[in-house]
Amino acid sequence: MTVLDHPIIQGRGFRNVEDAGQVTGFSFQLRNPNYRGGAASLLDGIEVVVDGERIPDHVPLWTLQGRTLTVEQLRMSTDVRWQLDEPATITVPKPGGLAPGVHSLEVTVHLRRSYFPPPIARSQLTAARKLVLVPPAQDGGIRYGVSTYSYTGDIYTVMTLEDVLADVADLGASGIEILGEGNVPSYPAPDAAWVDSWHRLLERYRLTATNFGSWVDTTRWHDRDLTVEEGAEQLRLDLRLAKELGFTSMRPKFGVVSWDLDPHPIWKGAVERSLDLAAELDVVICPEIHAPTPIKHPVTQAYIDFIARTGTEHFKLLIDTGIFQTAPVLENAEDLGTDDEDEIPPPLRALAVPMADLVEVLPHTHFIQAKFFEIDDRLQDLHVPWADIVPTLERAGWTGWLSSEYEGRREPYRGSDQVRRQHALIRTLARKEAQ
Amino acid sequence: MTVLDHPIIQGRGFRNVEDAGQVTGFSFQLRNPNYRGGAASLLDGIEVVVDGERIPDHVPLWTLQGRTLTVEQLRMSTDVRWQLDEPATITVPKPGGLAPGVHSLEVTVHLRRSYFPPPIARSQLTAARKLVLVPPAQDGGIRYGVSTYSYTGDIYTVMTLEDVLADVADLGASGIEILGEGNVPSYPAPDAAWVDSWHRLLERYRLTATNFGSWVDTTRWHDRDLTVEEGAEQLRLDLRLAKELGFTSMRPKFGVVSWDLDPHPIWKGAVERSLDLAAELDVVICPEIHAPTPIKHPVTQAYIDFIARTGTEHFKLLIDTGIFQTAPVLENAEDLGTDDEDEIPPPLRALAVPMADLVEVLPHTHFIQAKFFEIDDRLQDLHVPWADIVPTLERAGWTGWLSSEYEGRREPYRGSDQVRRQHALIRTLARKEAQ
Numbered sequence: 001m002t003v004l005d006h007p008i009i010q011g012r013g014f015r016n017v018e019d020a021g022q023v024t025g026f027s028f029q030l031r032n033p034n035y036r037g038g039a040a041s042l043l044d045g046i047e048v049v050v051d052g053e054r055i056p057d058h059v060p061l062w063t064l065q066g067r068t069l070t071v072e073q074l075r076m077s078t079d080v081r082w083q084l085d086e087p088a089t090i091t092v093p094k095p096g097g098l099a100p101g102v103h104s105l106e107v108t109v110h111l112r113r114s115y116f117p118p119p120i121a122r123s124q125l126t127a128a129r130k131l132v133l134v135p136p137a138q139d140g141g142i143r144y145g146v147s148t149y150s151y152t153g154d155i156y157t158v159m160t161l162e163d164v165l166a167d168v169a170d171l172g173a174s175g176i177e178i179l180g181e182g183n184v185p186s187y188p189a190p191d192a193a194w195v196d197s198w199h200r201l202l203e204r205y206r207l208t209a210t211n212f213g214s215w216v217d218t219t220r221w222h223d224r225d226l227t228v229e230e231g232a233e234q235l236r237l238d239l240r241l242a243k244e245l246g247f248t249s250m251r252p253k254f255g256v257v258s259w260d261l262d263p264h265p266i267w268k269g270a271v272e273r274s275l276d277l278a279a280e281l282d283v284v285i286c287p288e289i290h291a292p293t294p295i296k297h298p299v300t301q302a303y304i305d306f307i308a309r310t311g312t313e314h315f316k317l318l319i320d321t322g323i324f325q326t327a328p329v330l331e332n333a334e335d336l337g338t339d340d341e342d343e344i345p346p347p348l349r350a351l352a353v354p355m356a357d358l359v360e361v362l363p364h365t366h367f368i369q370a371k372f373f374e375i376d377d378r379l380q381d382l383h384v385p386w387a388d389i390v391p392t393l394e395r396a397g398w399t400g401w402l403s404s405e406y407e408g409r410r411e412p413y414r415g416s417d418q419v420r421r422q423h424a425l426i427r428t429l430a431r432k433e434a435q
Numbered sequence: 436m437t438v439l440d441h442p443i444i445q446g447r448g449f450r451n452v453e454d455a456g457q458v459t460g461f462s463f464q465l466r467n468p469n470y471r472g473g474a475a476s477l478l479d480g481i482e483v484v485v486d487g488e489r490i491p492d493h494v495p496l497w498t499l500q501g502r503t504l505t506v507e508q509l510r511m512s513t514d515v516r517w518q519l520d521e522p523a524t525i526t527v528p529k530p531g532g533l534a535p536g537v538h539s540l541e542v543t544v545h546l547r548r549s550y551f552p553p554p555i556a557r558s559q560l561t562a563a564r565k566l567v568l569v570p571p572a573q574d575g576g577i578r579y580g581v582s583t584y585s586y587t588g589d590i591y592t593v594m595t596l597e598d599v600l601a602d603v604a605d606l607g608a609s610g611i612e613i614l615g616e617g618n619v620p621s622y623p624a625p626d627a628a629w630v631d632s633w634h635r636l637l638e639r640y641r642l643t644a645t646n647f648g649s650w651v652d653t654t655r656w657h658d659r660d661l662t663v664e665e666g667a668e669q670l671r672l673d674l675r676l677a678k679e680l681g682f683t684s685m686r687p688k689f690g691v692v693s694w695d696l697d698p699h700p701i702w703k704g705a706v707e708r709s710l711d712l713a714a715e716l717d718v719v720i721c722p723e724i725h726a727p728t729p730i731k732h733p734v735t736q737a738y739i740d741f742i743a744r745t746g747t748e749h750f751k752l753l754i755d756t757g758i759f760q761t762a763p764v765l766e767n768a769e770d771l772g773t774d775d776e777d778e779i780p781p782p783l784r785a786l787a788v789p790m791a792d793l794v795e796v797l798p799h800t801h802f803i804q805a806k807f808f809e810i811d812d813r814l815q816d817l818h819v820p821w822a823d824i825v826p827t828l829e830r831a832g833w834t835g836w837l838s839s840e841y842e843g844r845r846e847p848y849r850g851s852d853q854v855r856r857q858h859a860l861i862r863t864l865a866r867k868e869a870q
Contacts (some may be wrong), residue, residue: 001436006592036617036648075657085591091747100786114654114690114699119656152470156520157441158593158847182471182519211787219549219556220474227625255549264549283456323495412441412593412847 002163003030008127009105010087011416012170016097017131023097025049026133027063029087033109033125040080042062044110044122045071047375048092050106057091063089074138076216100135100424101223102377104128110302132420133173142393143395143401144423145175145210147369148183150406150415158412162201172427176202177369177403179213180238184245187317188237198245199339210401211241211249211286211367218255218264220434226255231270239274239283249284249367251318261293268306271315278314286318286365292349294323295357304364318404319358325350325383329408352382357391362396373408375421379428390429402426437598439466445522446851447605450568451532451769458532461568462483462498464522468544468560475515478559478691479545483527486539494782498524511757521780535570537812539563547868565812567855567864568846570862575680577828577865578836579858580610580645582804583618585841585850590618593847595638606642606855607862611637612804613840614648614675619680625674633680645751645836646684646721646802647677653690653699663691666705674709676716681866684719684802686753696728703741706750713749719801721753727784729758731793739799749800755840760785760818764808764843785818790827808843810856812865825864 005011013029039434058071064080068091071202074080079299080409082088090107106128113123137144148155155164168176187290190198195245204208216234219225228232235252242250252271269284278285293299300317307315328350376381393402404422406415440446448464465481481490493506499515503526509515515752517523525542541563549556572579583590590599596618600740603611619625625633637644651669653661660668670687677685687706689698706720713720728734735752744748809817827836839857841850 001595003438003595004592006588006594031592035584036614036650037622038616038650039652041655041657042652062552075764083622085620112657113526113695114652115650115688116692117691117696123758134823149470157439157466160436160438185518187516188473215473215550216473217474217477220476222476222547253550256552260555262553264594352442362475363730376694403823419686 001160002166003041003158003160004085005413005435007129007413008159009107009129009131010412011131011413011420012167013087013089014131014285017091017092018129019114022095023092024095025093025100027089027091028131029089029106029239030081030109030127031087032084034111035126036081037081037142037147040069040074040077040082042112043071043082044112044227045076046090047109049106050092050098051302057108057110059093059169061091063091084411098133100133100428102130102132102421104130128185128303130417132417132424134420134424135431137172137174137427138430138434140399141434142390142398142426143175145401145403146171146173146214146419147177148179148180148407149177150404150419152415153410154412154415159416165205165207167199167419169207171423173404173423174206174335175210175401175403176207177211177213178209179297181215182213184241187364188241189366195325202246208392208402209246209249212238214238214242214244214250214252215253216270218252218266224268225264228266228269228273232273233265233284235270235274236277239277239281239285242283243281247283249286249318251286251288251367253288256274260297260299261290262299262425263287271306272310273308275312275314281313283314285315286366287315288320288369289323290320291322291325291351293339294351294353295361300361303407304361317361317364318367318369319361319365320369320371321384321389323373324352324385326385328384329383355388359396360391361408364397365400367400368393368402369405370402370422370426371405371407372418372422373406375418375425379421379425381422381425386429390426391433394430394433436592438595439520439522440848441470442564442595442848443485444542444564444566446566446848447602448474448522448524450773452526457530459528459530460528462532463540463563463566464528465542465544467517468521468562469546472516472518473508475504475512475517477547478506478509479547481525482543483525483529484541485533490547492543494528494780494818496526498526502674505766506725518649533568535568535863536814537565537567537856538567545726560791563692565852567852567859569855569859570605570866572609572837572862573869576869577825577833577861578610579608580612580836581606581608581854582612582646582648582838582840583614584612584648584790585854587850588845589847589850590635594851599641600640602851602854605664606858607642607859608839609643610645610836610838612646612648613641613644615676616650617648621664623676626858628690630679631697636679636841644676644681644683646686647673647680647682649673649677649685649687651687651702651705660699661706663702664699664739666701667708670705670709670720671712674712674716674720677718678716682718684721684753686721686723686802688706688723694727695732695734697734699724706741709711710745710747710749716746720750721801722750723753723804724758725755726757726760728788729786729788730796731857737795739796742799752796752799753804754796754800755803755804755806756819756824757806758786758788758822759793759818759824761787762818764818776810792829793824796839797833800835802835802838803828804840805837805857805861806840806842807853807857808841810853810860814860816860817839821864823863825861826868828866829868
């Protein structure tokens with residue numbers, strides 16, 4: 001089941017439209033701005049202003065209930081309706097369409113309301129929103145995914161799980177990453193009907209299940225640490241669940257014992273006791289390299305040594321792009337009463353890991369989480385240097401996943417909008433690199 | 436299907452709790468403020484501040500997955516979880532509970548996060564919200580209902596239809612009014628499965644279907660007015676649909692031909708051609724008395740004359756309480772650049788219809804829509820004089836529906852909150868009158 005965005009102009013469905021190989025315009029979706037649905041014959045056009053350019057109200061085409069009509073055809077229609085729970089698609093002719101990136105849209109819907117006094121019965125309903133046009137992903141090279149983490153706070157409130165998958169598909173990504181203990185109802189034992197519905201959703205939205213987020217909560221018990229065997233049980237439980245849901249990797253987040261995020265010492269034994277199962281299921285266990293731990297660090301080295309020692313194919317690194325940040329997230333720093341970078345506590349400082357370090361560990365890397373916090377209206381990321389990261393990955397021949405992990409402010413619908421910006425930015429950089 | 440409120444503290448579920456006939460405290464619901472679900476043993480208490488009074492974190496009880504536990508029991512628990520899609524109920528001991536009305540709640544959830552450095556691993560997640568405690572409705576007298584119109588903008592976006600019904604039941608109302616062309620998917624021909632699900636929802640939430648909103652769009656065709664027979668067809672279609680969904684009255688909103696909201700002249704013929712069907716189905720057709728049309732007015736008189744002339748039992752008035760407004764809705768007036776009441780155009784002025792007029796037409800009245808715009812934190816309605824209306828209805832022995840129709844600002848969740856305020860206010864007045 002899906003719901004609509006609360007803003008009248010919907011986030012999904014904004015794209016250029018083609019006719020016979022030519023881009024002839026763009027389209028977007030609107031929910032009905034009235035408090036009731038009604039006959040389409042009561043609609044009297046829609047004026048659209050895109051980036052300041054006005055398109056008169058008789059020009060855009062309306063798609064309602066699968067039929068595409070001009071305003072004149074709407075007026076004559078006898079069996080078309082704009083329901084409250086069905087968005088309209090508005091198509092605006094514009095040769096060449098719109099450029100990738102953020103666009104400002106304003107609309108005025110004209111509607112004849114019979115129960116308003118005649119002089120004001122042709123009423124205007126207005127709405128405005130910024131929308132993000134995402135260029136299609138190119139074949140080959142980086143594979144584009146999104147994590148449900150990006151929609152924290154929105155999922156189960158203003159979006160259903162299906163809405164998240166629909167959003168991911170709509171922006172042209174093909175991979176979906178989930179949080180096991182977040183998105184699996186009745187975790188750790190979802191019912192069979194839910195598992196079936198999950199696979200149906202993957203099929204409907206043509207998405208590949210990528211990485212399954214897992215936690216080994218070493219402080220789960222109040223009075224003692226988790227044992228190695230308990231840690232291994234958790235890993236094996238999540239490996240089986242990940243496999244059942246179609247995932248090919250699983251990231252366990254182990255409890256830590258230091259400011260440097262040294263994982264709890266049980267990690268090694270717990271992983272060792274799970275490797276056979278991981279091999280049997282062909283699911284790769286991926287420890288996460290996450291700020292404040294850089295690549296050149298004993299924690300990362302210990303993982304690489306483990307790979308070398310065991311010779312396993314089912315334990316590889318997951319890189320979180322927060323380690324490449326060139327600027328701290330000042331939202332946090334401001335809370336500390338300083339904007340002097342030297343005064344920011346080490347865990348919040350920008351690590352700025354060099355690209356050479358990334359290149360070095362890419363052979364041991366299975367998955368990249370594209371962590372980010374804010375991308376502005378000009379598609380500038382305020383913290384993460386995509387113009388360095390994307391060409392580095394392309395030149396190194398990276399064909400694995402880059403999975404969006406938005407971690408900025410949690411106003412409703414912001415995650416959805418920011419993920420679209422990130423894909424617009426990264427794909428634009430990837431196209432440049434390909435040329 | 437239901438979704439959760441985006442705010443961490445949920446609007447539903449706020450109530451006093453009783454034990455052996457004594458009010459022993461209050462409870463409310465929280466969605467998980469973390470980005471993942473987790474074992475309940477990781478929870479380390481919740482501090483609650485209600486109207487400035489602090490309840491320490493070890494005191495409140497937690498209800499998760501149907502089990503009610505102390506913090507100590509949570510810590511020891513091995514098979515209880517706080518899922519992302521399941522709210523927790525927090526119960527706070529407080530002899531006598533809380534008074535009806537608006538209360539300020541702040542919470543701090545303590546959670547052990549294993550993957551945070553140990554010194555900061557016991558982390559705090561905070562949230563605050565104002566909640567409305569609604570006293571139970573008394574037996575006899577006014578019957579309390581709510582219209583889906585109150586949730587305009589929220590329904591199908593941040594609330595499902597089931598959420599609306601759950602909200603209405605949670606605030607202790609027993610009647611649900613809907614908009615036919617708003618809330619019936621695939622109107623005018625919902626599929627049988629939806630009709631079944633509607634009846635199941637009524638049963639689950641113990642709600643009575645009250646009034647079915649309908650429209651006769653006399654300007655439906657661009658080049659001519661609707662004919663009498665077309666109007667009658669619309670009425671008969673909606674009467675049948677209303678009956679199928681369990682409603683006992685139907686309000687047709689006819690197109691108008693004047694600033695005074697004189698209904699289009701087809702109204703009389705269209706209703707006449709539908710009276711036999713209304714009688715057969717036992718559904719009462721209710722024309723709406725709505726500002727700027729008062730009770731003492733030719734429009735209202737024409738309806739009363741129609742009742743007298745036809746002798747029908749299936750055509751009665753619906754009163755919208757906007758006609759009793761003692762203050763205009765300044766949100767609109769300010770748009771006109773004035774706050775001088777004399778300069779406000781007549782359609783926006785407060786009509787202030789006297790209570791005596793209401794008493795006079797009550798015998799011809801079937802339904803009352805409790806229109807309102809804003810009720811403040813002290814339960815003062817800024818526009819509608821409930822302290823006059825409620826005693827008038829009680830003294831006149833009104834045992835019909837009073838159905839909330841919130842029409843104020845449409846920020847998400849505001850309708851839900853305002854309807855709770857209205858019921859708290861009206862029921863408090865009704866209790867006073869009963870004493």
